[in-house]
Amino acid sequence: MRVLSFIQLLATAVTVTALVPRIPTPGVVANDLKSLVSTASSVSVDLPARWSDYNLPLPSVVVNVASENDVAIVIKYCTKQGIKFLAQNGGRGWGKTFNLGSNGVLINLAALNKVTFSANKTQATIGGGAIIGDVIPAANAAGALVVTGNCNCLGALGAMLGAGYGNLMGEVGFGVDNIISLRVVIASGEVITVSKTSYPDLFWAMRGAGPNFGVVISATVKSMPATAEDRTAWINNLYFAPEKLPQVAQAIQDLPLLPHQRIYLVLTNSGNNNEPVVLVTGYLRKGTEQTGRAAFAPIYALGPSSESSTIADYEEWNVSNDGFCTSGGQKPAYSTTINNMQAQKWPEIWNLYTAFQKKGPNSAVLIERYNLTKAQSVPDSSAALSGALRRQAFAQAIVIPWYDDVTLEAEALTFGQKVRDIWSFSTTPTDNPTYINFAHGDESLSAIYGSSLPRLQTLKKTWDPRGAFTQWFPIK
Ligand SMILES: Cc1cc2nc3c(=O)[nH]c(=O)nc-3n(C[C@H](O)[C@H](O)[C@H](O)COP(=O)(O)OP(=O)(O)OC[C@H]3O[C@@H](n4cnc5c(N)ncnc54)[C@H](O)[C@@H]3O)c2cc1C
Incomplete structure (x- = not known):
């Protein structure tokens, strides 16, 4: 946590207010907000931890909200005063589009983390501050499965509003495809419920571009009643000699993925x-040693140098990714959608990776491949997320330079860009379709929003005419 003292802030307030009376200083903002929000909330200068310190948002004031009304109050205050603000859920967002200026406010949603299930277990209501580590135990206790991302530290809705990739998506589609309704604080400070039948335009926009249109207090999403056996998965880890990378990549390309199966290729520590090692990790819901090995047979046939597998209960599915969740450090990640594994390019990617990994040992390269049949059964026009994620994406590709020494920045950016350049299937890599939640922040808006962009631009004028929501791949 970074801490500025209130005395410092108040001192600044007194000095600067005298000179420039119209711009509320952080001290003034903090005092104003303290007097406005509920007593259950708090106003502080302690920044909740974030995943990456690279280009992180630097607010001057943090409001730990306790209710939807608190969120509405902060938004009304900030829009009236012309102060930038940002809602924080899991704090894992790495896009470098954050800019809170000199007196920005962070709305910490962490206390809004309730997760409940309907009696018949077909619907879950997830608080805007819940992390996936809150959702999965609640779903498990309810005897249900609900689509989430694959790391427990993520904001459940932070991940879902962009698209929401996760273990269950081959069976139920993207996270956004499972949203039934959203309780949202919009730019005017009003709190409204949006769904297919209530403000359908905004409902469409929220599912793919949510952070540009409002702060979600809670989302009601579809869930699946599930027996204890339904809530297990067979998970494997296979390590390969780097020389086998082209064959491994080709086998991932050719693997017929079942809806309840996914596969990752990871270059990691x-x-x-x-x-550095080459890791292939797979998941098969309800799999057994026998069905698991059969589903991944072409990968086993390549002769891993070591391997392990386990049948994991629902609450353990994401545990092996906990290291990836570690907060702090510089992580200027790049990503793009790939339409092909380009098997022969992997020796070059390995060389780029190992050269940088010597300096940033936890750096990683990831290919995430999911079954897209269910996601493709939904028309592109059903939600704002880029249709390219449903149609053109063979897999998501991510490169994460991860280091502490800030003098490595230029080298890290070059490494990340070079790998992205190799993956891109567009002439200009920053125009290649890119998942908003994995994007670096230097991409074109059409790379992020695809053919949804013109409609989003029109809706932005209707729902956020003064540009209150500007922090996450802002629509202009
Ligand atoms: C370790 C790791 C693992 C990941 N794994 C996956 C994965 O399995 N699947 C996947 O799809 N993505 C994954 N991602 C990407 C992830 O979706 C994004 O990082 C996402 O932005 C995280 O959301 P957050 O709430 O944690 O982050 P934050 O930084 O808190 O939020 C990111 C943006 O979303 C906005 N936002 C968050 N909550 C709300 C809300 N309630 N209402 C309105 N706006 C909101 C914020 O204002 C901010 O602009 C992963 C990222 C990391 C770092």
Whole structure:
């Protein structure tokens, strides 16, 4: 946590207010908000931890809200005063589009983390501050499955509003495809419920571009009643010699993925003297040793140098990704959608990776491939997320330079861009379709929003005419 003292802030307030009376200083903003929000909330200068310190948002005031009314009050105050603000859920967003100026306010949603299930377990209501580590235990206790991302530290809705990739998506589609309704604080400070039948335009926009249109207090989403066996998955880890990367990549390209199956290729730190390794990790819901090995047979046939597998209960599915959740450090990640594994390019990617990984040992390269049949059964026009994610994406590709020494920045950016350049199937890599929640922040808006962009631009004028929501791949 970064801490500025209130005395410092108040001192600034007194000095600067005398000179420039119209711009409320952080001290003034903090005092004003303190007097406006509920007593259950708090106003502080302690910044909740974020995943990456690279280009992180630097607010001057943090409001730990306790109710939807608190959120509405902060938004009304900030829009009236012309102060930038940002809602924070899991704090894992890495896009470098944050800019809170000199007196920005962070709305910490963490206390709005309630997760409830309907009696018949077909609907879950997820608080805007819940992390996935809140959602999965609640779903497990209810005897249900609900689509989430694959790391427990993520804001459940932060991830879902952009699209929402996760283990269950081959069976139920993207997170956004499962949203039934949203309780949203909009730019005017009003709190409204949006759904297919209530403000349908905004409902469409929220599902793919949510942070540009409002702060979600809670989302009601579809869930699946599930037996204890339904809530298990067979998960494997296979390590390969780097020389086998082209064959491994080709096998991932050719693998016929079942709806309840997903596969990742990861270049990562082995944990043994920081040695880089090639890891393939798979998931098969309700899989057994027998069905699991059958589903991943072409990968096993390549002769991993070591391997392990386990049948994991629902609450353990994401545990192996906990290291990836670690907060702090510089992580200027890049990503793009790939339409092909380009198997022969992997020796080059390995060389780029190992050269940088010597300096940033936890750096990683990831390919995430999911079954898209269910996602493709929904028309592109049903939600604002870029249709390219449903149609053109073979997989998502991510490169994460991860280091502490800020003097490595230029090298890190070059490494990330070079790998993205290799993956891109567009002439200009920053125009290649890119998942908003994995994007770096240097992409064109059409790379992020695809053919939804013109309609989003029109709706932005209707729902946020003064540009209150400007922090997450802002629509202009
Ligand atoms: C370790 C790791 C693992 C990941 N795994 C996955 C994965 O499995 N699947 C996947 O799809 N993505 C994944 N991602 C990407 C993830 O979706 C994004 O990082 C996402 O932005 C995280 O949301 P957050 O709430 O944690 O972050 P934050 O930084 O808190 O939020 C990101 C943006 O969303 C906005 N936002 C958050 N909550 C709300 C809300 N309630 N209402 C309105 N706006 C809101 C914020 O204002 C901000 O602009 C992963 C990222 C990391 C770092």
